[in-house]
Structures are given as C-alpha cells and as structure tokens.
Amino acid sequence: MLDCILNKDGTYLTLDDGKTKTRFHAIWLRDNAWDAATRSADNGQRLIALGDIPAETSVSAATLVGDTLRVTFAPEDKSVDYALSWLLENAYDRPANTQAGWTKPSVETWDNDLMSHLPVASFDAVSSDPAALQRWLGQIARYGFAKLTNGPIEELALMRVVKLFGYVRETNYGRHFEVRTEVNPTNLAYTGLGLQAHTDNPYRDPVPTVQVLYCLESSAAGGENMVVDGFRVAERLRAENEEWFNVLARYCANFEYAGSDDVILQSRRPMIELAPDGELIGVRFNNRSTAAITDVPFDEMATYYAAYRRMGEIIDDPAMEVSFRLEPGECFLVDNRRVLHARKGYSGAGKRWFQGCYADMDSLNSKLAVLETEHLAAAE
Structure with missing residues (x-):
C-alpha cells in the first residue's frame, strides 16, 4: 500500500x-x-x-x-x-551515476556483433506505415544508426528520407553534396581512398547531428561502408585506462576546415564529451580535421597523445566495425554525435555515386516521440 x-x-x-x-x-x-x-x-x-x-x-x-x-x-x-x-x-530521488561516461538505458552500445541483426527497414514500409517508421527511428535513437533499403533510384531521393522525420540542415556544401571521384578534390571524401572511421564536420559548432548517405550507383569494386559506435569506443577506453578516458574528456581538441574559398570553420571541443553529471553525450574524432592541440598542459600532453593514439587503435579494431555494402536505392543514417563512419577504398573501374546531406536529431527525436504518443493513445 x-x-x-x-x-x-x-x-x-x-x-x-x-x-x-x-x-x-x-x-x-x-x-x-x-x-x-x-x-x-x-x-x-x-x-x-x-x-x-x-x-x-x-x-x-x-x-x-x-x-x-x-x-x-x-x-x-x-x-x-x-x-x-x-x-x-519523473522522480529525481534516486542514486546518482558516479562513473563518468554513463549512458541512458535507452542507448545500447555495440560492436561487430550487431552484424547479425543490423537495424534496417524498407523505404516503402516507413513511408506508408507509422508503426514501421516508429520502429526504424527507434533503432536510430537506440543504436545511433540504421539502414534503409528499396528506395527510389533518383537524384535527391535522400530529401524524401529526411522528410520522413525532419529538415535538411544546409551548410557551405549546400543542401546536399555529391560523393564521387573528382580531380583535385577539396575534400578526401571525393577520392577513391579509404577513410578512417570518423565523425563528420567536427569543425562546426554545433555539428550536424544526423548524416544521410544515399547510394545511386555502385559498380566500382570495394567501397564498403563501415560504422563504429563511438560510445562503445569510449567505454572500452575507460575500461582499459580511466586516466586516458578522463584526459580526452577534460581537455578540448581543436578542429579546422579551410578547404574551399571563403570558408574557415573552427571549433574547440573535447574528443569525448560529457554532460556536467558525467553522461556520455558525444564523440568527435576526425584525423583529417584535427588542428594543433593547444589546450592541454605541458605535463599532460604525453598522456593526452597516448590516449588519442589508443582511441584511434580501438576505432580501427575490426572487432568494433559493422560493415555493409550499399546498393542503388539504399542509404544509411548516423547520429553524428556518436557513430563514426568510414569507407573502404574502391577502384577506378566502374562507377560509384552517393549523395549526402545533414539533418538533426532534435527533429528525429520529436517525430519519434509523436509516433510513440499516438501509438499509446491508440492502444488505450
């Protein structure tokens, strides 16, 4: 009673x-x-x-x-x-989380074991069935990424994907950007080189919190996409060496992009970002865009670089990656505050054409909350 x-x-x-x-x-x-x-x-x-x-x-x-x-x-x-x-x-009288780097119960971190049950849905299903859309958006909220299959093979089809939950975030790259081989590219993403797993645009403040990559052509050999859970990386680093985890969370790194005319983007944020109560809320890691790190005291710089190196080694560990090949009409979304994405190298033979754009998690979470509320109301 x-x-x-x-x-x-x-x-x-x-x-x-x-x-x-x-x-x-x-x-x-x-x-x-x-x-x-x-x-x-x-x-x-x-x-x-x-x-x-x-x-x-x-x-x-x-x-x-x-x-x-x-x-x-x-x-x-x-x-x-x-x-x-x-x-x-909404009770707040509960034991406090005492270890830095905790995550909410609604967040599930993962490694390559997720390969056996990739979060995925069909474009037709999520476009016509609110319950299917709710499940798919819920997967993105839980895992930080999800695939979408059987979409239209047409230019700017990715805009139809974003319209399912929110709005495109326009940047200096425009409302969308093309990902295919170019001569004298302004960004390494436009070459056939493999890319280390990274979060996008760490030099922006705030970063775009959703990235969409949509496949329109894929006949070139290689070029598989990979994703790595940055939250699981941080958890593993903390378990191995708490001092290394703490130094990457305590001090800011500098990120910069100045690859095109009239654009110099800069930010100053930690590679592992914690809320004031220790919740793990973000990871920024991008070897291509890291500028000189100047906010770490001399006596801790060697420790910082040891931690930075180890974080990169964990990210590169094949046990951490989930990989998949996107075929025309398929795409994937990542929570850019959490999930790193990468691409294996591909050959010059054949064609490879992706389109990408940015959006934000606030609209995705809003759409998910509306669908959940409507589902509960219908069940009563």
Missing part, C-alpha cells in the same frame, strides 16, 4: 510503498503543476515564471485518491492533482 508522508515543515513529501521511499520537494511539485493557471492546455508551456511562485512554498496537505495525489500548497492555498505514474516516471 502506498503512503504519503509530509516532513514537519512541509518542504517535501515522501511516497512510500513499503519497499521504496521517493521524495519530492514542495517547490518542485508546485513548479511542475499542470493546472490551467500554470500550464497552457494547448501546448503545455508554463504560463507563470518561477518568481510568481512564493519562495516559501510548502505542502499543507497531501491526499492519495486512487492513482492520483492531491497536493495543497501554502501560502497560496492552491490544490493540484498529480498522476502517480507521472510522478514516479
């Missing part, structure tokens, strides 16, 4: 089910009220500022009625109902 207990001054309450005690501060509860005077019924945005809530807010009464907790606040003498499911879903 669930009990609700107030502390003596009402500054917080405790929900106790006999096994777990979960506390909520009065000011947090009041700030997260969903009554009509506090939140817009149309969009859920707050109608008041924190300064409109008395600083001395406390709970004067709390009553459990079925699956609802009714709370009365002083000094406003205002009563608000909370769904117990919402409270427990």
Whole structure:
C-alpha cells in the first residue's frame, strides 16, 4: 500500500510503498503543476515564471485518491492533482551515476556483433506505415544508426528520407553534396581512398547531428561502408585506462576546415564529451580535421597523445566495425554525435555515386516521440 508522508515543515513529501521511499520537494511539485493557471492546455508551456511562485512554498496537505495525489500548497492555498505514474516516471530521488561516461538505458552500445541483426527497414514500409517508421527511428535513437533499403533510384531521393522525420540542415556544401571521384578534390571524401572511421564536420559548432548517405550507383569494386559506435569506443577506453578516458574528456581538441574559398570553420571541443553529471553525450574524432592541440598542459600532453593514439587503435579494431555494402536505392543514417563512419577504398573501374546531406536529431527525436504518443493513445 502506498503512503504519503509530509516532513514537519512541509518542504517535501515522501511516497512510500513499503519497499521504496521517493521524495519530492514542495517547490518542485508546485513548479511542475499542470493546472490551467500554470500550464497552457494547448501546448503545455508554463504560463507563470518561477518568481510568481512564493519562495516559501510548502505542502499543507497531501491526499492519495486512487492513482492520483492531491497536493495543497501554502501560502497560496492552491490544490493540484498529480498522476502517480507521472510522478514516479519523473522522480529525481534516486542514486546518482558516479562513473563518468554513463549512458541512458535507452542507448545500447555495440560492436561487430550487431552484424547479425543490423537495424534496417524498407523505404516503402516507413513511408506508408507509422508503426514501421516508429520502429526504424527507434533503432536510430537506440543504436545511433540504421539502414534503409528499396528506395527510389533518383537524384535527391535522400530529401524524401529526411522528410520522413525532419529538415535538411544546409551548410557551405549546400543542401546536399555529391560523393564521387573528382580531380583535385577539396575534400578526401571525393577520392577513391579509404577513410578512417570518423565523425563528420567536427569543425562546426554545433555539428550536424544526423548524416544521410544515399547510394545511386555502385559498380566500382570495394567501397564498403563501415560504422563504429563511438560510445562503445569510449567505454572500452575507460575500461582499459580511466586516466586516458578522463584526459580526452577534460581537455578540448581543436578542429579546422579551410578547404574551399571563403570558408574557415573552427571549433574547440573535447574528443569525448560529457554532460556536467558525467553522461556520455558525444564523440568527435576526425584525423583529417584535427588542428594543433593547444589546450592541454605541458605535463599532460604525453598522456593526452597516448590516449588519442589508443582511441584511434580501438576505432580501427575490426572487432568494433559493422560493415555493409550499399546498393542503388539504399542509404544509411548516423547520429553524428556518436557513430563514426568510414569507407573502404574502391577502384577506378566502374562507377560509384552517393549523395549526402545533414539533418538533426532534435527533429528525429520529436517525430519519434509523436509516433510513440499516438501509438499509446491508440492502444488505450
């Protein structure tokens, strides 16, 4: 049986089910009220500022009625109902993650074992079936990448892929870019050389968080695509040498691109990026675009380079890679904050033509959340 207990001054309450005690501060509860005077019924945005809530807010009464907790606040003498499911879903009274580099339960890191169950969907299915689109976007959110097959073999078909979830992010390369062999290329991506696994555009701030690569022609030998989970790389580095993990997370690297007229792009970010509470939120690794590293103290530079070298060795380890060949009408998407991608070298015989573009994870996550909400509503 669930009990609700107030502390003596009402500054917080405790929900106790006999096994777990979960506390909520009065000011947090009041700030997260969903009554009509506090939140817009149309969009859920707050109608008041924190300064409109008395600083001395406390709970004067709390009553459990079925699956609802009714709370009365002083000094406003205002009563608000909370769904117990919402409270427990948003509870913050829980053990903190103590190790730097933790990831959310919704994130699944991987190595080449994922080859046996690649995240993949059919273009026709995701274009016509919201449930199929939800599953595919969910794979991208969980694994950081996914393939799409049986798409149209036509120029700019990748725009139809992005339209499934969001919007193209235009850069100095344009709304899209061509990937095929060129004479005197401005970027090594346009040659037949193999490329080390990397995240794209680390010299931008912020980086494009989604990259789409769409195959239109692929008769040249070689050129298989590879992806590597940067989060698993970081986890492996931390397990091998925590000091190396920490030094790459503590200090910024410099990234730069100046390969075409009127463009000099620069950023200063760590190769392993953590949130203030230690959550692993990003990896930036691109040997072609790393500029002189100048923010590491002299006494730690040797350690930094040892860590940088080892990170590259882990990335290059075949046990970390998932590889696949894209045929015309196929594409893949990567979360560019997390998943590194690469390409094996290909010969000059035959043709190889890809088109690429950038988008962002916020629109992808938004579309996924909408589809999940609609699915839950339909199931009720």
